[in-house]
Amino acid sequence: MVRLVLFDIDGTLIRTGGAGVKAFERTFATEFNLPGAVEGINFSGRTDPSIVREAFLRRGITPTEQHFQVFYDRYVFWLDELLHQLDGAPCPGVETFIDDLHHLPKPPVLGLLTGNIRLGAEIKLRHYNLWRHFHTGGFGDDHEDRNTLAAIAKKRGGELIGARLSDDEVLVIGDTARDIECGQAINARVLAVGTGLYSPDQLSVHKPTWAVADLCAISAAEVCR
Structure with missing residues (x-):
């Protein structure tokens, strides 16, 4: 789980x-x-x-x-x-997917694994009223290497939860090959979404656990069970 x-x-x-x-x-x-x-x-x-x-x-x-x-x-x-x-918006399905995560029988902790510096991440997500959902993470000003950031984010998440997390207890969600790679670097489950520059077929080449068009196409319960 x-x-x-x-x-x-x-x-x-x-x-x-x-x-x-x-x-x-x-x-x-x-x-x-x-x-x-x-x-x-x-x-x-x-x-x-x-x-x-x-x-x-x-x-x-x-x-x-x-x-x-x-x-x-x-x-x-x-x-x-x-x-x-500029015109922007949350990606399709994001708000419903996050709400569904919060309403799982055992809701997971939500964090960020991003190349954005922390303040940049906060500014972006506050603008779309999403920052409030996230309580931990790894950011660009923690380290330049995404794979190292994944390890940092996993460690911080475990510290917040109060447990050493096993590989299967972590899910990484991203829209690029680098997101998939950094999730795989910590042996996490990886959900790739085609809401960025790459299609699910292009992302599937990198062997994520799932590759979908957007977060409307898969349930929070399925990826977290």
Whole structure:
């Protein structure tokens, strides 16, 4: 039985209308005079720090701790601004699926497993009234590597629950191959959803436990039993 459910954010819980990418672009342009800094960079399933690092290195800038801090301080400002300007919404089935998780006979703890820095995750999910559901997780500012983040999120979830979680007690939900990979790295069950850039057929190649079109297509009880 699943005791901890870890959700990815972008393309899994919400679609922001590109607010995150646009906030990256604005921050590089306004703070570092680097317009177009993220052109050609694949954001899918990656951590914010790894994207920032790649953008700096492409422009020949050594990514120091101070550079990261300046970037994040301005990024969260632009992110909040753009979320209010762009059309976005929770992905199909998300709110009902979360409600169903809360109403299981033994509700699991809900957490996040995301490449977003923690404050960025909070800003995004508060905007869509979803932050209140999540009580633990692993975030981009914990580590640049998604697989390491999965281990961090599992450990924190276990500490919150007060138990060392077995592999079968953890479910990871995501929309990219990297989400599947990081779930598999901790031997968790993995539910892949086709609400991001990839179809269920494309995601199935990476052998998740389930691959569905969206969270309307499968029940909370089925994946948590």
